[in-house]
Amino acid sequence: MEEILTLKNLLLKGDIKGSLAIVEELEEMSKNDLINNIRSHAIILLLHLIKQQAENRSTRSWDVSIRNSVREIQRKNKRRKAGGYYLTSEELRETLAEAYLNAIDEASLEVEGGRYLTEELANLVNKEEIINSALNLISTSEV
DSSP: OHHHHHHHHHHHHTOHHHHHHHHHHHHHHHHHHHHHHHHHHHHHHHHHHHHHHHHTOOOHHHHHHHHHHHHHHHHHHBOTTTOSBSSOHHHHHHHHHHHHHHHHHHHHHHGGGTTSOHHHHHHHSOHHHHHHHHHHHHHHSOO
C-alpha cells in the first residue's frame, strides 16, 4: 500500500502531523472495507427476511442463510482485542438501510418465482419491520 510507505517516510522525517493524517486515512479505509463486508452479508440476511415476510413462510435453507449471515455480521463487527464493536447500532442500522435496496431488488427475482417488480414487492413488505428484525437478530443471537 502506498499509504504505508508514505507513513514510514513521514515518520522518518519526524512529521507527526502528516503521519497522523495518513493514519486517519488508513483507519477510514479499514472502516469502509469493514462496512462493505458487513453490507454484503446484510444483503443476504435482508433478502431472506424479505422472502419470509412476502411469502409468509420459511425454508430450512433460508433459516440457515439467515443464521450464517447474522454470525458473519457479528464476527466482522466484533473488536477482538479491544472489545466492543466497530459499528455502533446506528451505523449498523444505516448499513442495513443501504443494503435493503439491493436486497429488495434481488428478492423481486425470487419471491413467488419472480412474480413481482421491485416496486411491487417493496409495497408488499414492511421495510422498517424487516430492518428492525435484522438488527434484533444481530444484537441478540449468539455467535
